[in-house]
Amino acid sequence: MLRRQIMSNKAKLTINNVQTYDLKKGKSLFHNLIDNNIYLPSACGGKGMCGRCKIKVLSNLEGYSESENKHLTLSEKKEGYRLACQINVKKDLLVEIPEELLSWEYDANIVKIDDVTHDIKSITLSFDKPMSFRAGQYIQLIIPPYGNIEDKTVRAYSIASPPSSKNTIELLVRLVPDGIATTYIHKYLNIGDKLSFTGPFGDFFIRDTNASILFIAGGSGLAPIKSMVL
Ligand code: FES
Known part of the structure; x- marks a missing residue:
């Protein structure tokens, strides 16, 4: 039964x-x-x-x-x-x-964590398999179970580093109160830890144009813009 x-x-x-x-x-x-x-x-x-x-x-x-x-x-x-x-x-x-969606996972090491503001951290991930992406795209971090969180959690973060860097990416992560992924990144993640991610995704990138472009961004929303202007 x-x-x-x-x-x-x-x-x-x-x-x-x-x-x-x-x-x-x-x-x-x-x-x-x-x-x-x-x-x-x-x-x-x-x-x-x-x-x-x-x-x-x-x-x-x-x-x-x-x-x-x-x-x-x-x-x-x-x-x-x-x-x-x-x-x-x-x-x-x-x-x-x-x-391609079945085999695009990257295994990364956390090589740098900086406090950018009181609630935003810059984290740098390094990985062996080179990744091509366009400035403005994002990846999905796979957060392992921790504390009372029993399941893996997947969250999207824009890449803040330029596409010329193919084995390292920087993310800007703002701490969201009670946010599963951001709490993990801010309170549990250390240099030397391993994290997996998938990507790149997204169509927020600059198209060929002769027009002037005005960027307006704030906080962690600066990430994709930073990738574009670097
Ligand atoms: S993951 Fe299904 S709508 Fe966003």
Whole structure:
């Protein structure tokens, strides 16, 4: 009886008709993917606010959430796109994920931590695999479980260093009261620690133009601008 109950809490995910993973029913597909070390683009941590966790679902699903109606175009819906964070897993699922999203994780060492202001830290990550990115793009830090936090947490941070630096990036992180990721970075993270991240993501970069550009930014929002002007 207990065994049947445990089994019924699981579902199977098949990606690109090849890889299969275990899913926990009752948990979002987005967070199930994180449990399986697959990190979709996200700027909201799975809260349905950014519209970036688009994924092609081949299985039949229930209707769209309010957030999906806001972030998916009609043609995306016709093609089967959904927001992974809005899918509450209830059964086996068949999805398509671009191959590059399955292997873009970087393992980094923390080589520098500076207090920039009373609540903003600059952290520098160093990694072996070179990363190409455009000034203005962001990465997603994978925060390990700590203290009472039992699950991994993924949060997006803009890169503050210039693209010419391919094995080192700087991030500016403002402490958000009770923020899981920022508390970890401000109170637990030390030089020499290891952190993984995925990326780069985002389309906030300068297009070719002869027009003058006026940058206005403040606080940790300075990060992408700093990357652009350096
Ligand atoms: S992760 Fe932001 S909308 Fe899904």
